[in-house]
Amino acid sequence: MNITNLRITQSLKPVARPRLYWTIADALVLAKRHLIQIPRIPDELIFATIQPIMFVLLFRYVFGGAIPIKGTSYANFLMPGIFTQTVIFGATTTGIGLATDLQRGLVDRFRSLPMAKSAVLTGRTLSDLVRNTFVVIVMWTVGLLVGFRPEGPVISWFAAAAILLLTSFAFSWISATIGLLVHSVEAAQSAGFIWLFPLTFASSAFVPPESMPNWLRVFVEHQPVTLIVNAVRGLLLNQPDAATIWQALAWCVGILVVFVPLAVWAYGRRTAR
């Protein structure tokens, strides 16, 4: 091993640039870190895709026949719900990834570097956004195969996609906060998921809320997942409703306003154990 003269090799001057430049550049370095790993751990992505496919098949063919939908096919009703559920479930990878980095001591190393503090979080949420985009594209294809036929102008489909990605990004920050607050990867996994089941199933994603008891409908009709599903569904089935879309966007922005600072705070106080 030739380990002498480690100090006097070359001029290793950090590049001087404004803070905002590094806030973005550092986040992109870390986002790249996560993205090049995806093909190396293919099982993670495969299972992240198989799960929503199973939901599609279950609901489309097992339950779907028993769920009457006014005005459109069940496949058309179901797929916007599946897209929303997919991005929300997919966002849990953010927290699991952060908890893993914490446990491995990587967060300690990042925090000891002269890099932008926010980059560990924004890098993670950005790469999960890219990943989720990919999964949504797969689900779109699966949807077409089981009879999903989107209606209306293509521009509204892109608007629907934009709402889905914003949802993915917003829920990633909730997930990040959870991942940084719990004390193990396993806890991040269960704590990240458990509350999403009632939130996505007690919504308009799979079943019209009209079939639910009144006390439940009050919750279902006002909770964010329902509003997001309805906004996306309206845009994909050519019945866009401006009020619903604004409410969905407001929820996403509201989540970001609360959870971005919360995650940053949690990141600042955590070290590995």
Place this chain on the structure above:
Amino acid sequence: MSNRPAILAEGLQKYYGKTRALAGLDLVAEEGTVLGLLGPNGAGKTTAVRILTTLLKPDAGRAEVAGLDVVKHADAIRARIGLAGQYAAVDENLTGYENLVMFGQLYHLSGKVARQRANDLLERFDLVDAARRTVKTYSGGMRRRLDLAASLILTPPVLFLDEPTTGLDIRGRLAMWEVISALVADGTTVLLTTQYLEEADQLANQIAVVDLGRVIARGTSDELKAQVGGERLEFTVAYEGNLDAAEQAMRPYSVGEIQVIADDRHLIVPVSNGAQLLASVVRDLDAAQIPVEDLALRRPTLDDVFLALTGRTTTTGDLSKDTPAPQPLARSTR
């Protein structure tokens, strides 16, 4: 920062809830020296490192690294330190090369310089062959070397090594010691935490023994051993009649008082550099025709240090891998 010590801690305190991790820790390391923090698990070594590397804020007390206050100038310190930890904090799904380039970019080197530096470090740490493999496939020693390489990207003047050899086999440990010695020879100031007295002995100019969040003894390795009792040669002669002759023969080797336990035909000889003396001791005993039943070189372990300083052993009983301590170790009984 001419006369400022490279590392300075005064009265550091840190609480985790009601648990007191640091209870007024004081440390000093002069530029270009190695300070060893020696102590069992949970003594507060890692907490001290985390405060000095700006990861944690102290609840009381103050600390300076490279002449800068760790709380007020945290950002400036981060560009002047390297941290390598017991977790070997590298990304195991990236290759060695990708890891180093990533960390180089996060140190805000340009992409080109970061790539050059990565190749340079891989070569210096004997990782060229493994550079394009994911870290998952690395051995423990290779991971530690990569981890250390990552902490040296900016050639920091102050380096923190948190238990750099815990979990490594003997070969890996020796290789790591060689690297650390070379860095120190280059002028880097190193703070090293360890559970191994031998490691502190090998590497550190000054040793601070840490227990329950404070320093309970400090000094050079020799000073510490004087307190604890250093290496000793212990042997049993076959015949009681040989005891006097044996004591006579051992006098040139002894660095202190030779203990003779007549009933057991046992001699305890304090020595230094015992491993090098061993062959010649055996020859001398043989020449004097003194048959020996049992001969062993005993080195003090962390447990001996603790026993001498605190009157109790550590709970890290599995560390006495060299030779058993004279007293049976107090292991937990279940």
